[in-house]
Amino acid sequence: MATHRQDHGRDRDQAREIHSLDEFDAALGSRGSLSSYRIQSVDLTDRTFALLAASTTDAVFLGCAMQPEAAAKVRADGALVFPPVPDLPFDPYRARLYSPEELFEGIAGLPYASTPDARSYAWFQRTRGDGDIFSSMLRSLHDDAISDALDEHLADARVVGVMGGHRMGRGTEAYAGAARLGRALARGGLTVATGGGPGAMEAANLGAYTAPLSDGVLDEALELLAKAPSFTPSVTDWARAAFEVRARWPRGGDSVGIPTWFYGHEPPNAFASFIGKYFANATREDGLLARSNAGIVFLPGAAGTVQEVFDNATPNYYGSRGEPTPMVLVDRTHWTERLPAWPLLRTLAEGRPMAARIALVDSIDEAPEALARLAA
Numbered sequence: 001m002a003t004h005r006q007d008h009g010r011d012r013d014q015a016r017e018i019h020s021l022d023e024f025d026a027a028l029g030s031r032g033s034l035s036s037y038r039i040q041s042v043d044l045t046d047r048t049f050a051l052l053a054a055s056t057t058d059a060v061f062l063g064c065a066m067q068p069e070a071a072a073k074v075r076a077d078g079a080l081v082f083p084p085v086p087d088l089p090f091d092p093y094r095a096r097l098y099s100p101e102e103l104f105e106g107i108a109g110l111p112y113a114s115t116p117d118a119r120s121y122a123w124f125q126r127t128r129g130d131g132d133i134f135s136s137m138l139r140s141l142h143d144d145a146i147s148d149a150l151d152e153h154l155a156d157a158r159v160v161g162v163m164g165g166h167r168m169g170r171g172t173e174a175y176a177g178a179a180r181l182g183r184a185l186a187r188g189g190l191t192v193a194t195g196g197g198p199g200a201m202e203a204a205n206l207g208a209y210t211a212p213l214s215d216g217v218l219d220e221a222l223e224l225l226a227k228a229p230s231f232t233p234s235v236t237d238w239a240r241a242a243f244e245v246r247a248r249w250p251r252g253g254d255s256v257g258i259p260t261w262f263y264g265h266e267p268p269n270a271f272a273s274f275i276g277k278y279f280a281n282a283t284r285e286d287g288l289l290a291r292s293n294a295g296i297v298f299l300p301g302a303a304g305t306v307q308e309v310f311d312n313a314t315p316n317y318y319g320s321r322g323e324p325t326p327m328v329l330v331d332r333t334h335w336t337e338r339l340p341a342w343p344l345l346r347t348l349a350e351g352r353p354m355a356a357r358i359a360l361v362d363s364i365d366e367a368p369e370a371l372a373r374l375a376a
Helices: 021-031 048-053 068-077 116-127 133-153 173-187 200-210 215-225 235-248 281-291 303-318 332-338 341-349 353-357 364-375
Strands: 038-040 060-062 080-082 159-163 191-194 296-298 327-330 358-361
Touching (some): 021 048, 068 080, 116 133, 133 281, 159 173, 159 200, 159 281, 159 303, 173 191, 173 200, 173 215, 173 364, 191 200, 200 215, 200 235, 215 235, 281 303, 296 303, 303 327, 303 341, 327 332, 332 341, 332 358, 353 358, 358 364
Parallel strands (some): 038 060, 060 080, 159 191, 159 296, 296 327, 327 358
């Protein structure tokens, strides 16, 4: 695993990562050896005979449950074994991104506090300031595994980021507009990626979710969600409303959410089909911006969105990630008067390649066309 790998097109055979029992069995069937493989979070308790018979020289087992005799044998071969860590609400070696169903497991009958997402946040709250190197190592291992999974999932995708405030309420025209934006971008062949939280982020993920469905589905979904307009005072009611929409239209489109337990009081939204949730917010922020290779749309927001504007402007200014990527700011009044980031961004861009890759539009419905124009 490696954080923020740039070799997105790497060959999985070359990497020799094993993420499932099927891949484990296929590797043994084709090669008869596990030498130099990385087996990640696979339950191998029923593969004792195979492990005893196979060569495992230079293999690495990350969080793989196995019988004691199998573990002793692979260690004797020279393999590295990182055992599962008991009593954690998360898997620090996980091989895949989260799904909404996984993070919100039990939400249909139990309060949000009982879900894996809430329990992981509670663990983070208990350990973040205790100075225990073991806890900080577990967080780092988990976040690196998430970065690895994001790289693999988005390897060939054209990703467009949608940034905006978490306070945007369901039932508002602003929320509906952000949802229409996500739908339009997804229908244009782009993978929508957001910060994975509520508000504008949820709306954009919702739009991508409804993209393969008829136009009327989004309107109906917006009506259903409006009965729980915010995650306060009840995350439970807010989340259940989202899963009610998903249950009514179970074949929605895919998008990505990249939230953080650093802001654990803000729950992840259930409309991002693939969720890369981090403990370290700085790693999460940088990764979200860096992976938005088709550009970013910035909806009205506050301090967090302003930070994202200039976090993204910096590599565009210096060219540190190659050619600058499009940046579209939505709502002229917001970005020139209320929080005047646009004049500064435009001044920074003068005389540089990024000048042709920034735009300010009045309405959210103008954003897809502006993004396409900047990308041309």
